[in-house]
């Protein structure tokens with residue numbers, strides 16, 4: 001039909017013990033980039049984990065690429081084409097760059113080690129370095145490359161710019177923009193609102209375990225009140241043009 005979103009989440013409920021964290025998430029992600037914003041502790045990482053099958057859901061459904069994946073294992077979800085770049089990168093200290101990538105090689109994948117090295121020249125230079133010898137930016141590139149090796153249709157990235165220098169943040173933004181222009185679906189969880197604005201076509205806002213807004217990025221950029229209400233962003237300074245004389 002062509003109208004079905006790549007990822008469709010309905011009324012998703014997640015608990016940690018007696019703590020109810022996701023309270024009925026409804027969200028569609030298409031073959032484009034979606035920024036996921038929200039203050040600390042609102043449930044963004046939990047949503048990523050639930051999409052990947054790393055935490056069980058007690059209610060609701062997740063459909064991906066025409067499959068009901070609500071009860072599938074993380075491995076099955078990855079095989080179907082959901083790539084995950086977890087918060088904190090989770091690179092192995094004692095494996096080299098090349099060993100990380102070799103572990104994820106799959107027959108028939110559009111992403112080979114050579115393609116990764118063509119895309120991330122820095123990783124090629126560091127191919128024999130161990131995980132703990134890489135900078136934060138290099139580790140992030142490796143974490144993203146590792147996910148790409150499985151040839152995902154949807155890439156879920158949890159705060160990929162956290163702790164990175166501005167120049168590297170813009171490399172991550174460029175990469176996300178490039179992947180989404182090649183029609184990969186992207187869900188980009190970000191605390192860095194400017195990174196999300198630069199990389200994502202649409203944005204969603206999570207508050208207390210529900211999605212309260214989903215709108216074009218440009219609309220949120222222009223709505224300071226909404227930013228303030230849900231994200232705690234203070235209004236900017238009065239500009240020279242607005243400054244009364």
Ligand SMILES: Nc1ncnc2c1ncn2[C@@H]1O[C@H](COP(=O)(O)OP(=O)(O)OP(=O)(O)O)[C@@H](O)[C@H]1O
Pocket residue numbers: 016019021038039040041042043044045046047191
């Ligand atoms: N393993 C866990 N066990 C119990 N509670 C948890 C667990 N992981 C997260 N929580 C709680 O669930 C809520 C949502 O956390 P989550 O990490 O999903 O939020 P977040 O929006 O990603 O925040 P942050 O930006 O700080 O990572 C928080 O109140 C958190 O304390």
